Amino acid sequence: MAAALRLAAKGCWAAGPRPAVLQGPLVTQWTRAVFTSPSAAALKSQSAEDYWAKNKRLRRPVSPHLTIYKPQITSMLSITHRGTGLALSALVSGLGIGMVVLPGSYPHYLAMIQAMQFGGGIIMGAKFLIALPFMFHLCNGVRHLVWDLGYGFTLRALYKSGYLVVAVSVVLAAIAAAM
Amino acid sequence: MAGLLALRGLSRNCGVASRFGALRLNGLYRVTSRPLLPATCTQALPPSQPQQLLATSLVRSTAPEIEQAGHDHVLHWTAERILTLVLMGVIPAAFVWPTPSLEYFMALSLTLHSHWGVEAIVVDYIRPSVFGKIIPKLAVGAVYALSIATLGGLCYFIYTDVGIVNAVKLLWKL
Numbered sequence: 095m096a097a098a099l100r101l102a103a104k105g106c107w108a109a110g111p112r113p114a115v116l117q118g119p120l121v122t123q124w125t126r127a128v129f130t131s132p133s134a135a136a137l138k139s140q141s142a143e144d145y146w147a148k149n150k151r152l153r154r155p156v157s158p159h160l161t162i163y164k165p166q167i168t169s170m171l172s173i174t175h176r177g178t179g180l181a182l183s184a185l186v187s188g189l190g191i192g193m194v195v196l197p198g199s200y201p202h203y204l205a206m207i208q209a210m211q212f213g214g215g216i217i218m219g220a221k222f223l224i225a226l227p228f229m230f231h232l233c234n235g236v237r238h239l240v241w242d243l244g245y246g247f248t249l250r251a252l253y254k255s256g257y258l259v260v261a262v263s264v265v266l267a268a269i270a271a272a273m
Numbered sequence: 274m275a276g277l278l279a280l281r282g283l284s285r286n287c288g289v290a291s292r293f294g295a296l297r298l299n300g301l302y303r304v305t306s307r308p309l310l311p312a313t314c315t316q317a318l319p320p321s322q323p324q325q326l327l328a329t330s331l332v333r334s335t336a337p338e339i340e341q342a343g344h345d346h347v348l349h350w351t352a353e354r355i356l357t358l359v360l361m362g363v364i365p366a367a368f369v370w371p372t373p374s375l376e377y378f379m380a381l382s383l384t385l386h387s388h389w390g391v392e393a394i395v396v397d398y399i400r401p402s403v404f405g406k407i408i409p410k411l412a413v414g415a416v417y418a419l420s421i422a423t424l425g426g427l428c429y430f431i432y433t434d435v436g437i438v439n440a441v442k443l444l445w446k447l
Contacts, residue, residue, distance in 0.1 A: 146402035180394060183387040187419060190384075190426030193434060200434045204443055217447055235357060242354055273445060 167256045175234045178227035185224075222271035229270070230263040353389055360386050371438045373431065380427040380437060388420035 116123060143151075163169070193200060212220075237255050240246050246255055360382045367375040392413065399412040427437065435443065 144402075176390075176394060179387075179390045183391050186383055186387055186427070187423040189437075189440070190423040190430060192426075193430045194426045200430075200440055201443065204447070208447060221445065232361075235361075239354065239357065 168252055171234060171256050171259065175231060175238070178231040178234075181227050182231060218271050221273075222267050225270035226263065226267040229266040230259070233259040233263045233266070349389075353386075356382060356386055356389075367438050371436070373436070376431050376436050376438060377428065380424065380431060384420055384424040384427065387423070388416065391419070392416045 115126065196203070237246075237259050240255070246252065360379075363375065363379045363382050367379045395412045395416050396409075399409045401409050404412075430440075431437065434440075
């Protein structure tokens with residue numbers, strides 16, 4: 095009794111009167127919520143407003159996300175998978191559309207690059223830089239397919255498979271660059 | 274292991290997804306616009322939408338995929354995975370047996386895989402809430418145009434020029 099009075103005096107929500115639907119133990123409230131359809135009155139007051147439009151109208155700020163979240167292997171590998179996919183796609187589209195638009199043939203342009211006479215190290219470096227996105231996308235793609243079968247979702251497995259994918263990608267790209 | 278069990282427990286409560294939901298196609302849930310949603314079933318919705326239990330002003334649940342597609346995503350998702358497996362087989366096969374038919378098939382698989390990927394990126398980032406109503410649709414149209422042009426260009430390249438496999442081999446001989 096005294097506690098309730100103290101809470102009410104402080105303006106605390108815990109003590110005050112509230113609607114019938116919000117009374118009782120939490121389990122009862124949740125059960126009521128799950129098995130109750132909205133009343134006719136509630137449905138009438140429902141506006142068909144889009145989530146984004148409503149929050150824009152109320153001029154609510156968006157919480158910071160990318161600026162504050164610590165980069166982790168999960169998110170970094172995920173965005174790298176997307177980035178490498180996009181880069182490889184650009185390469186494929188570049189080849190397809192480029193060879194239609196450009197006048198010469200492929201061997202012609204290869205000869206042009208050969209005439210520039212790059213050193214062996216530069217050529218190997220370039221091969222590594224081309225092979226790396228492809229190998230990473232391939233290895234991480236396999237990791238994705240393993241997830242799709244339902245395996246490897248524990249945090250330990252995620253981190254282990256993540257590091258493994260990076261290591262294997264670098265090794266495969268190095269082998270490709272040496273060929 | 275504990276994580277897997279927790280995930281299993283979640284799906285049992287929700288009754289929406291199973292561990293092999295995508296493959297067995299028994300997770301054919303539909304996320305329609307409903308005014309009130311159970312508090313426990315947060316799995317069924319796109320993560321960006323909040324659930325208000327007893328709100329007086331209720332909000333439509335929309336998401337880019339639902340807005341634009343209007344039907345369930347499972348078939349498309351499964352097709353994407355199957356294409357990925359096909360592509361993983363075709364690329365080494367085309368290098369071992371460099372026949373024109375394998376080259377054309379590889380070009381098709383490559384373009385389709387890349388198209389679905391780029392389309393997903395565009396749909397994810399060029400959203401109506403940021404760009405309005407017209408630009409997202411134009412962007413998706415541009416992705417289709419790019420993919421058609423890429424496929425056409427690759428087929429032209431295979432027909433008139435050295436072909437994709439030879440292009441890589443010749444480049445690597447430098």
